[in-house]
Amino acid sequence: MSTLAAARADNFYYPPEWDPSKGGLNKFQGQHPLRERAKKLDQGILVIRFEMPFNVWCNGCGHLIGKGVRFNAEKKQIGNYFSTKIWSFSMTAPCCSEHIEVQTDPKNHEYIVVAGARRKAETYTAQDAETHELPDSEEAQAKDDPFSKLERRVEDSRRGREGADRLSELLEDSEAKTKDDYSINKALRRQLRGARKEEKRRDEQRKQLGLPDAVRLLPASGADAEAAALVSFGDASAFANNRKHRRQAIKDQPIFSGQAAMAGGQQRVDWGQATNQLSEGA
CATH class of the missing domain: 1.20.5 (Single alpha-helices involved in coiled-coils or other helix-helix interfaces)
Known part of the structure; x- marks a missing residue:
């Protein structure tokens, strides 16, 4: 940005036809210091940046507008609550151009959605929000009431005496144990x-x-003994006999299949006959 453009952006540029007798730049140029924000100032309306104080549902399209979303809102005074002013903030929804109006409620220390949206119902406890609950008006008045103060003082004295007696008992018990x-x-x-x-x-x-040194045996317990007694690994002698019978059956079976064994036996018989015939001829 050039020097001249920077000066104009910062409103420090004075045109050649200006002189101090004509007043400030805003007066010389015939404009308000707030520029476009003050175009409706004659009607008591000022454009400000407004943050939505809570989550709301848009009445136009049902879109959720989150807490903290900022708007260019028209701010104007619509009344008073005693000496406190009641302000109205009018803005346009970014989702469907619905007109939304929010007002302050000094009596209840709240904001009220008047038109264009409805507040989202949210319930939470002070513990969930990590905050402290403020006492209601009755509790606040009770704290300032002289009779309430007297009752609390009597109750505190009674609790103090009970606590002193209990503390004495604990001290005596501790001394008896460590004597x-x-x-x-x-x-x-x-x-x-x-x-x-x-x-x-x-x-x-x-x-x-x-077992290795890293393994540490724990003290035996009755529950472990009962659980171990319920485990059964079967009869060891029956398993050994069954294995012996199966091994004997495998030994009794021929190495070759039935047809191969018969062919081998016939071949041995023919070879024996041929050997006998050769011996007789010799």
Whole structure:
């Protein structure tokens, strides 16, 4: 961008026919400082950038307009709630050119969709939204009520006395348990010795089973014993007898098939006869 174009873009360009007696540039050019945004300012309307405060459904086409979508909205005052102004924001839907109007509600600290759309019904808890719930008007008034303060003070005193009694009981119980340090230490060492012996016994059992060092045997439990008792691998003697009979049947069968065995036997008979005839001729 050239220097002249940059100056015009930043509104710092002063034409040759201008002089300070004619006032500022906007007055000299006969325009408002807000340019096109203030074209309806005589009607009390100012064009601003407006963000949709919540999700809404367009009445024209049913399109969902998400929270935070920005519009060029016409802002105007339509009334007052005590000393607070009530504003109206009029805009055009981007999906079907439907006219949408949103107003402020100072009484309920909310926005209201007046025309062109309807608010999407969404329910959530303060925990889901990761926020804190504000107390309602009754709770706020109760906090300022002297009688409510007195009732809460009495309730807090009662809870304090109950908590002090419970704390005293816990301290006495703790002192009774830790009074004889020698006996407690002795019982603890006895328990640790038993645990080390049991671990050593399981390690020897692991070595007898031929398991690697990375495998650690756990203490036996009744549930594991019951589950192991339900597992059945069959009769070992029956399996051995069956295998023996099958091996014997395989040994008794000929190596060749039936026809081949018969042909081989006939060939041996013919060869034996031929051998006998040659012997007799000699």
